[in-house]
Amino acid sequence: MIEFKHVFKKYTNDIEAASDFSIKIDQGEFVYVVGPSGAGKSTFIKMMYREEKPTSGQIKINEFELDKIKGHEIPYLRRELGIVFQDFKLLPKMTVFENVAYALQVIEKQPTEIQQRVKRVLDLVGLADKADAFPNQLSGGEQQRIAIARAIANQPGIVIADEPTGNLDPDTAGGIMDILEEINQQGTTVVMATHNSGIVNQRKHRVIEIEDGHIIRDQRKGGFSKNE
Numbered sequence: 001m002i003e004f005k006h007v008f009k010k011y012t013n014d015i016e017a018a019s020d021f022s023i024k025i026d027q028g029e030f031v032y033v034v035g036p037s038g039a040g041k042s043t044f045i046k047m048m049y050r051e052e053k054p055t056s057g058q059i060k061i062n063e064f065e066l067d068k069i070k071g072h073e074i075p076y077l078r079r080e081l082g083i084v085f086q087d088f089k090l091l092p093k094m095t096v097f098e099n100v101a102y103a104l105q106v107i108e109k110q111p112t113e114i115q116q117r118v119k120r121v122l123d124l125v126g127l128a129d130k131a132d133a134f135p136n137q138l139s140g141g142e143q144q145r146i147a148i149a150r151a152i153a154n155q156p157g158i159v160i161a162d163e164p165t166g167n168l169d170p171d172t173a174g175g176i177m178d179i180l181e182e183i184n185q186q187g188t189t190v191v192m193a194t195h196n197s198g199i200v201n202q203r204k205h206r207v208i209e210i211e212d213g214h215i216i217r218d219q220r221k222g223g224f225s226k227n228e
């Protein structure tokens with residue numbers, strides 16, 4: 001569950017990227033965050049994983065109130081969130097296997113469990129045969145599938161993706177969407193910022209639309225609005 005209560009975010013340059021965001025996303029929902037460039041989509045998403053802090057208001061991620069979270073609770077919060085970026089952010093000197101395993105090592109899993117989990121998620125994204133490759137030996141779509149494998153290796157309840165199909169051709173983007181929809185069908189909440197009106201119109205899910213730092217639409221099973 002993700003809950004925003006009267007959240008405002010003003011950057012130091014006085015730009016208000018979030019103005020009174022109050023929204024609730026239940027466990028298991030699939031939500032697109034749409035809106036023009038500079039609307040505040042990334043800011044909304046970054047506040048969910050504490051990359052940005054609100055100027056005022058409350059954000060709750062499952063049982064964690066982010067403004068009250070204590071240092072020792074942060075690894076537990078991190079475990080509940082898987083994050084996927086447009087530019088993948090894979091570690092270039094590590095193999096595919098090591099990139100995914102790294103996400104598990106930081107929460108102190110046993111080596112045999114790490115092996116099994118990495119294998120399971122690489123199978124899920126269809127890249128078990130690339131375990132020993134390095135990121136620069138993979139296509140953009142493959143790198144994004146690895147990034148998703150890394151994000152879901154901890155079996156987080158929530159996956160947050162900022163433009164996960166942004167750099168990919170339509171077929172490859174469709175493959176990424178298939179994976180996100182599959183993990184959503186297994187119960188994972190997916191929140192995805194996107195400019196891709198084709199995807200939003202074809203694969204109907206809840207849409208939260210942001211414009212100029214305001215949530216202007218929150219629509220279940222809605223496509224893009226006319227001005228996108």
Ligand SMILES: Nc1ncnc2c1ncn2[C@@H]1O[C@H](COP(=O)(O)OP(=O)(O)OP(=O)(O)O)[C@@H](O)[C@H]1O
Binds near residue numbers: 013017039
């Ligand atoms: N660190 C920052 N410091 C100052 N202003 C910022 C910062 N990050 C974002 N902004 C501003 O806040 C507004 C919202 O930016 P944000 O990145 O959230 O938009 P967006 O909808 O994700 O855009 P895009 O689709 O282009 O990624 C923009 O006007 C942006 O210039």
